[in-house]
Amino acid sequence: MFKAELMERAAKFRSAQEDQSSHPSACPALVLNADYTPLSYYPLSLWPWQTAIKAVFLDRVDIVESYDREVHSPSLDMKIPSVIALRQYVKQSEFPAFTRFNVFLRDRFHCQYCGDASGNLTFDHVIPRRLGGKTTWENIITACAPCNMKKGGRTPKQAHMRVAMEPIRPTSWQLQQQGKMFPPNYLHETWRDWLYWDIELEE
Ligand SMILES: [Zn+2]
16 A cells, blocks of 8 residues: 555544534533542443533523534534533432442452452352352452352361451442442543542542
């Protein structure tokens, strides 16, 4: 292939990417609660632009910040909201649901025996079921597949394995704090002020 052709292809590819990034579908709105804290950190509370604009017209949200990009309709031109805040406060339940995802999040996606975070993560009953161990926050931990195999149907003591952190039932607030440690790959500049400022202040 000729160099010129390669360059042309590269240019085409670039412009296609640029087009995509300026497309409304790449402009989600960060959703804040009525107290201007994010509804959720992980996954980050984001709405597609259509949902955000609809909520604006239904008076359910206030626009806090906007993208430069506009959408047009016969009756109006409007900048796409990049940060919106709910008018009505949504009370978060005190305790999060007991789900696979939330257990992983509590354990920061690390095997609680060896600390590995790269492998295939599974769940382990600290006290095995055959010994009466329950499937609860206090008895389920994240474990990599090799550790899970190694431990088998034994207690950690029997298997000579140490649990890194005593498993607890976290509060929603605690889980939110964990979620802050996993910022998404893409953060629009207008989101930053609403997301991680308290972490930076601690430094
Ligand atoms: Zn492990």
